[in-house]
Amino acid sequence: MTTAAATEASSTPARVRPALVLAVAPEHLPTVDSEFARYARDYDIRCADSASRVRAVVAEALEQGQPVALLGIGWRLPADAAPPGAPPGSEAPSADGASAAAVSGLVLMDELHALLPTARRICLTARGDFGLSLPKLREALQQGRIDTYLLVPQGPRDEEFHTAVTEYLSDWGWTASTPEVEGVQIIDGANSAEVARIRDFLDRMGIPHRVHRPDSAVGREVLTGLPSVQSGAAPAFPVVASGGVGSGAVLEGATARQVARLVYGSPQVVDSDDVADLVVVGSGPAGLAAAVYGASEGLDTVVLEEDAVGGQAGTSSMIRNYLGFPRGISGMRLAQRARFQATRFGARIYTGLAAESLTPASEPGEAHVIQTEGGPLRARAVLVATGVRYRRLGIEPLEELVGLGVYYGAATSASREMEGRAAFVVGGGNSAGQAAVHLARYARSVTLLVRRPDLAATMSDYLVREIAATARITVATSTQVTAGGGDGRLEWLQLAGPEGATRVDADGLFLLLGADPCADWLPQAVVRDGRGFVYTGREVPKPLWTGGRPPAALETTVPGIFAAGDVRAGSMKRVASASGEGAATVALVHAHLNPPEAS
Structure with missing residues (x-):
């Protein structure tokens, strides 16, 4: 074990x-x-x-x-x-x-x-x-x-x-290592792909956990306490028991989103008549920085996150070029520290809840309304920090194996399953490089598949050198995945490269394919570019400027709605720059909430 x-x-x-x-x-x-x-x-x-x-x-x-x-x-x-x-x-x-x-x-x-x-x-x-x-x-x-x-x-x-x-x-x-104390116990009796998503969420939140079989001592103890089992019915897997978090509740037929709500609750506890000063949608580096600075400067700050706190950056196994961490820091650790810092100042963070829509204020001074599955939230200012999502591969047999050997993102929890196995990483950016280096600690072999002829154009130099020095990593340039499959789990891939098509045995496929913005929930009034990234400041087309002047630096086309981090058009797509943008937004929010009096 x-x-x-x-x-x-x-x-x-x-x-x-x-x-x-x-x-x-x-x-x-x-x-x-x-x-x-x-x-x-x-x-x-x-x-x-x-x-x-x-x-x-x-x-x-x-x-x-x-x-x-x-x-x-x-x-x-x-x-x-x-x-x-x-x-x-x-x-x-x-x-x-x-x-x-x-x-x-x-x-x-x-x-x-x-x-x-x-x-x-x-x-x-x-x-x-x-x-x-x-x-x-x-x-x-x-x-x-x-x-x-x-x-x-x-x-x-x-x-x-x-x-x-x-x-x-x-x-x-x-x-x-195996955790000495289990914060969460997962009973898996169906080889469910949802278990992989639950484990990934718990890993990224830093919550120790373990998976048990139904016929184990822990499995029997948890299952016999279920109302469904006591009434003679079969349990719905997976079953999650939160022995160390939340209220000690047990979820039957659990999903990652339900587990997320179990950990951090729901904004239903917020009075529907309450108006927050700042609602931050997304908890990556930009959202967390805004939460820390907003709450520390006295703003009533609420953060919504549909997945785990940390966003895409939270999946990085080791970030070595973040200022102030000479020995590097994992994305999970960075997000964990920022989360503690934000809540210390009074920010309220809710996970497992996506923003479904946003209705801008109809008049100056009125509140924007963010609709969520848990109900509406009203805010004087909104920061859109939802980041990006990895593009889908689009090969149906592989899409059916997501969570069963195929993963979008680094999936650090799945990395440990690769011990002694063959793993493949698709992507040429820093996230893909970090995933390959991390997987090399466990996998027998790691093959990094890159569409471009080399890595230098899209990956930081320190990662290129580290990959070159890692014997277990092979880089296959000008190569793409064209097919793959397996009986209930990934078993093989077909690759198209300079020497033609080849079929290889594969135990894990980690897809970091580039990014599309998570902005489809925004109203048309928040104008975006052709790829869906949100315009802010001088990026806003001149015909949309008011009185011949652009919006504030990180403000969208709707006053009081801001954007920061990877979702913003023209952003640098780096952790440090996203953190800086999130922090800088707070000064703009103050200016919006307290406009100078007309002379």
Whole structure:
């Protein structure tokens, strides 16, 4: 049982040894041993003095099925760090600038990564080696060979060192390990595609969960309490029990949207006569930034989200170029922190509720009305931050397998199912690159399918280099999926490339095909371009300007209705720019709500 959503045979999984944290730094062994001892309560801490000893510990862990959470390997190791199979007495290459008697630990790190692809990798270096090692460590970071490098602590309470360690242990815990506590229990008796959507929502919200079979101890306990079963009827799967969230309710025949409402409630609790200062539709980076700044500046702020908080960005396994996070941050973590921040200031966030329509105010000073399945919401100002959705592939046999091996988006919960399997990613943008790198931690092979002849035009350079340095990833350019299928689950794909059509075995297909705006719910008064993206500010066609002046920078053609992030025409389609636009909208909302008095 190596995944957070693995199907369990009983409510008491077999006990395994705690996850291993393995460190090797022979020149600083006492210090490293002392520092990592802080984690001994929850992890099996092993410190080794040589590469040969590390290999022995790893072999033992693999044989016993013990997970390895983190590797901390010194920059300088004894000469026995030469790869297996080298002639007796030979040393590993010393291209990193190390002396002949001591070699770079990157050699050993690469070797172990092939055996332990999910373990987080930290290179440990001493202050005296830092100047020598820094160029190579930076290069290794850019290539994805390590997750970070850290100086060996020089004294007690080096909390910067431990902050990095705990961040990586936390990241490993959320993405690669079985949860110790189940916030939600899912009983799946029908191999339902809806289970994949529920799991993806829970993963993106950071809620620990596990899937159980109906005949397991947990499954029997949950099912026997259902009114339908007590009356003699068969249960409707999937069944979701919220042991750790919501009211502890049990949903029968659950959908992801119902689970979302269970977690965050419904705006039906809002008085229908209440008028919010700002209603934000969408909770991606733009919507969350607007919620944080709006609520912190005293605006009565409500956020509506039909899916999981975080939007498309929330599915990113690791965002490495977001300002202020030098070690990177997952989309889930970024969204989680922003969500906590917004609610701390008083913003109300509701998930599982889509905006169905928007009726603009008929007169200045009146409220706009957003219609939802949970009822109407009235707002003095509205921010449209609904972002974009991935385009559909349009191949019917594959559309029927969505959630059963075929996924739109990164689907980080499904990544763990790819362990030892063949995964395919379609797309040439950053999201596709991040998904491929993340999948390579689990899958036997990852093939990135790109319509263009290369990646450079559409993907950030750091991702292009990391993909090139990841042995498990193959890039197939000028290639498209033309067919595929399987008996109840994805089994094969047909690809069309430069060498013609080929049929390949496939266990997972992750589609990140480009984006269409989520703006079809908006009224005609909110004018959009030919592709459906919302015009704002000077992007608005001049014939629609009022008095020869364009709307405010992020304001649409309807006063008091704003747009930010990917749904906006002319946006940069980047997390940082969307966050900036969401924050900037708040000043415009204030100006709209408090217009200057006429002189």
